[in-house]
Amino acid sequence: MSDLHDNLRRTFRWLGDRTDDTSAADLTGWWREPGIVAQIGPGLAALFPDDAPTVVMGPQSRGSLLGALVAHALGVGLAEVRKDPAQNVDSDAWWEVTTAPDYRDRHLRLGLRRTLLRSGDRVIFVDDWVDTGAQLEACRRLVDVSGASWIGAAVVVDALQRSDLRHNLRVRSLLHVRELL
Numbered sequence: 795m796s797d798l799h800d801n802l803r804r805t806f807r808w809l810g811d812r813t814d815d816t817s818a819a820d821l822t823g824w825w826r827e828p829g830i831v832a833q834i835g836p837g838l839a840a841l842f843p844d845d846a847p848t849v850v851m852g853p854q855s856r857g858s859l860l861g862a863l864v865a866h867a868l869g870v871g872l873a874e875v876r877k878d879p880a881q882n883v884d885s886d887a888w889w890e891v892t893t894a895p896d897y898r899d900r901h902l903r904l905g906l907r908r909t910l911l912r913s914g915d916r917v918i919f920v921d922d923w924v925d926t927g928a929q930l931e932a933c934r935r936l937v938d939v940s941g942a943s944w945i946g947a948a949v950v951v952d953a954l955q956r957s958d959l960r961h962n963l964r965v966r967s968l969l970h971v972r973e974l975l
């Protein structure tokens with residue numbers, strides 16, 4: 795998987811002009827690269843080789859995109875986490891949580907349809923990037939309330955500001971943000 799590691803670094807860009815104080819991560823080059831699309835699902839799945847997940851959880855939108863690739867690699871399904879979930883009909887029941895301030899200082903409402911996780915499910919969380927860990931922590935709460943079990947988080951880039959979260963939520967990554975600087 796060293797090809798994957800090198801390809802992720804090669805096709806990543808920081809966007810920012812000289813007059814800008816901050817820069818933004820551009821990951822779109824990853825999705826354009828056939829080798830990455832082929833390898834990233836198996837690569838993330840391999841971060842938890844001994845844990846036998848029954849389902850992948852991925853937050854909208856890039857967590858769901860990657861989550862589908864990981865689910866395919868593992869031969870399981872995907873539980874999609876929606877932002878600002880809307881109930882369609884009375885019987886459409888959701889688990890909902892609000893995040894701590896995330897990397898854009900947002901308190902997001904995240905929701906998971908109750909039909910998507912069952913007690914006995916073993917969940918692997920997938921996302922492209924973790925920064926404050928606010929969305930990650932909120933997804934852990936969704937798993938807890940559903941009665942399913944949390945295996946850990948497989949992410950592409952670990953930019954976690956809090957190392958306690960890395961340990962407590964079992965965060966494993968393909969790259970550390972330092973490798974992109």
Ligand SMILES: O=P(O)(O)OC[C@H]1O[C@H](OP(=O)(O)OP(=O)(O)O)[C@H](O)[C@@H]1O
Nearest residue numbers: 854855856896897924925926927928929
């Ligand atoms: O660690 P945190 O501070 O919670 O931030 C990380 C989250 O933010 C980004 O998603 P974003 O909400 O930008 O949505 P996107 O996937 O649609 O780009 C990223 O994909 C993670 O889900």
